[in-house]
Amino acid sequence: MKLDFAFIWTAFLQLLTAVPTALAITAVSVFCGLLIGTAVAVIRLYKVPILHPIAASYVTFIRGTPMLTHLLLIYFGLPILVDAIAEAFGLSFRSVSIPMIGFAYVSFSITAGAYMSEVVRSGLLAVNRGQIEAAYAIGMTTSQAMRRIVLPQAFAASLPNLSNSVIGMLHGSTLAFTVSVVEINAKAQIVATTNWKFFEAYLAAAIIFWAITFMIERLTALAEKRFNLYNRGGVS
Amino acid sequence: MIKLTQIRKSFGRNEVLKGIDLTVEKGEVVAILGPSGSGKTTLLRCINYLEKPNDGQISIDDFNVNCKRPDKKDIHTLRGKTAMVFQQYNLFRHKTALENVMEGLIVVKKLPKDEARQKSVELLEKVGLGSKLDAYPSELSGGQQQRVGIARALALNPEVILFDEPTSALDPELVGEVLGVIRKIAKEGITMIIVTHEMSFAQDVASHVVFMDGGVIVEEGKPSEIFNDPKEERTKQFLKRITPEGVYSI
Numbered sequence: 001m002k003l004d005f006a007f008i009w010t011a012f013l014q015l016l017t018a019v020p021t022a023l024a025i026t027a028v029s030v031f032c033g034l035l036i037g038t039a040v041a042v043i044r045l046y047k048v049p050i051l052h053p054i055a056a057s058y059v060t061f062i063r064g065t066p067m068l069t070h071l072l073l074i075y076f077g078l079p080i081l082v083d084a085i086a087e088a089f090g091l092s093f094r095s096v097s098i099p100m101i102g103f104a105y106v107s108f109s110i111t112a113g114a115y116m117s118e119v120v121r122s123g124l125l126a127v128n129r130g131q132i133e134a135a136y137a138i139g140m141t142t143s144q145a146m147r148r149i150v151l152p153q154a155f156a157a158s159l160p161n162l163s164n165s166v167i168g169m170l171h172g173s174t175l176a177f178t179v180s181v182v183e184i185n186a187k188a189q190i191v192a193t194t195n196w197k198f199f200e201a202y203l204a205a206a207i208i209f210w211a212i213t214f215m216i217e218r219l220t221a222l223a224e225k226r227f228n229l230y231n232r233g234g235v236s
Numbered sequence: 237m238i239k240l241t242q243i244r245k246s247f248g249r250n251e252v253l254k255g256i257d258l259t260v261e262k263g264e265v266v267a268i269l270g271p272s273g274s275g276k277t278t279l280l281r282c283i284n285y286l287e288k289p290n291d292g293q294i295s296i297d298d299f300n301v302n303c304k305r306p307d308k309k310d311i312h313t314l315r316g317k318t319a320m321v322f323q324q325y326n327l328f329r330h331k332t333a334l335e336n337v338m339e340g341l342i343v344v345k346k347l348p349k350d351e352a353r354q355k356s357v358e359l360l361e362k363v364g365l366g367s368k369l370d371a372y373p374s375e376l377s378g379g380q381q382q383r384v385g386i387a388r389a390l391a392l393n394p395e396v397i398l399f400d401e402p403t404s405a406l407d408p409e410l411v412g413e414v415l416g417v418i419r420k421i422a423k424e425g426i427t428m429i430i431v432t433h434e435m436s437f438a439q440d441v442a443s444h445v446v447f448m449d450g451g452v453i454v455e456e457g458k459p460s461e462i463f464n465d466p467k468e469e470r471t472k473q474f475l476k477r478i479t480p481e482g483v484y485s486i
Contacts, residue, residue, distance in 0.1 A: 128326075128329075130322060130324055130326035131326060131328065131329065133286050133322070133326060134320075134322065134326035134327070134328065135328075136284075136285075136286060136315060137284055137286065137315065137318075137319065137320040137322075138315075138319065138339065138340035138344060138388065138389075138392060139312065139315045139316040139340060139344040139392065140340075140343060140344060141312065144343055144344075148339070148343060149328055149330075152330050153329060153330050156330065230329055230330045230331070230372040230373070230374060
């Protein structure tokens with residue numbers, strides 16, 4: 001077998017057009033996942049009545065089922081729900097007008113939320129109890145103490161795990177092809193159907209994923225340096 | 237004036253405070269002494285509600301908190317009137333010395349940034365850290381961190397500053413600098429309640445000494461009375477062990 005280097009390059013250039021889609025799916029799911037995850041982590045740590053068992057079940061169910069299953073459940077289930085609601089309220093909106101990528105956004109955000117809640121929870125647990133006591137002692141409310149003292153430190157502590165999650169979501173974004181979203185892998189398949197050089201096309205896709213992942217790693221390293229500035233003297 | 241009435245606190249079935257009554261006059265420096273497990277730190281933490289008392293009343297001037305049914309707002313007000321210096325310093329790790337002192341002024345007292353900054357710089361200079369404004373806690377020695385902790389407490393102009401064994405976590409060499417700062421602010425007439433194991437310091441700085449054991453106040457009075465002429469057998473025993481006369485023998 002001979003490797004067609006020229007075609008790897010051609011495929012590479014064509015795959016670049018799918019990069020924004022992959023990045024959009026990753027960014028949306030990570031951002032929404034972080035919001036959901038933080039809320040879930042705080043609810044679970046503070047054992048908020050009623051919400052606490054719901055949050056715990058959410059995490060165990062989502063982590064206990066594959067990401068692809070979430071996508072399929074949302075893809076087939078959400079339209080039923082949306083149409084039922086629209087009908088009940090007499091709205092003209094119908095699920096067919098939801099863009100395909102919308103299903104990926106919703107489902108991957110739900111997936112990311114469950115995983116990230118554990119990332120945030122471990123970050124929160126890493127913050128010394130004395131920090132919040134000191135915040136209370138100077139007269140802060142719980143929400144002020146959380147926002148100004150605990151969460152920034154928890155965020156710094158969870159950066160390494162967070163970067164893991166971001167990378168996981170980037171690679172997971174490839175599953176969106178099952179709902180006809182043309183992300184990097186799907187694009188590779190499309191490109192290769194013209195001449196059946198699948199290996200070259202997927203190789204180009206791999207290079208792109210690796211490059212993006214490498215950039216995420218570098219960015220995390222920079223962020224860690226920035227946010228962990230206060231640790232430079234060692235243990236305090 | 238701070239008045240504690242029948243403060244009770246239990247951890248599970250273990251009753252740590254068995255009805256404490258204590259009155260602290262304005263400007264007084266009260267030292268609380270006692271063996272480990274006597275409840276002195278718990279009592280101090282109850283005063284600003286870091287520990288929730290099960291029963292009793294806390295009054296600061298005209299403001300009362302009924303510990304049986306405390307209002308969330310009352311707890312917040314109470315914390316606004318008190319400040320605490322911790323055994324483990326508990327400086328905000330992600331903030332510089334200056335930011336640590338400024339934090340309460342900006343977030344709680346809502347002071348404009350410039351004003352907060354100016355006041356914080358003055359206070360840090362007062363505790364001898366004018367050259368360490370931008371250092372993070374991890375870059376400071378224990379003694380320096382504790383002095384930032386004291387500046388942070390002072391910044392809030394509290395009715396009372398609560399010191400929870402402020403020198404227990406320090407190297408012996410660094411104890412002096414922290415006690416020096418506390419001594420200095422004691423002279424300014426700020427009301428202070430200090431839980432300490434530093435007997436000579438308590439004798440020297442306190443205007444009132446409280447001896448606790450087993451969750452009750454065994455004896456209280458002027459330092460000269462407690463240290464030179466204790467009435468209760470338990471106090472005598474404690475002081476004898478902790479301040480041996482003459483030389484140490486091994």
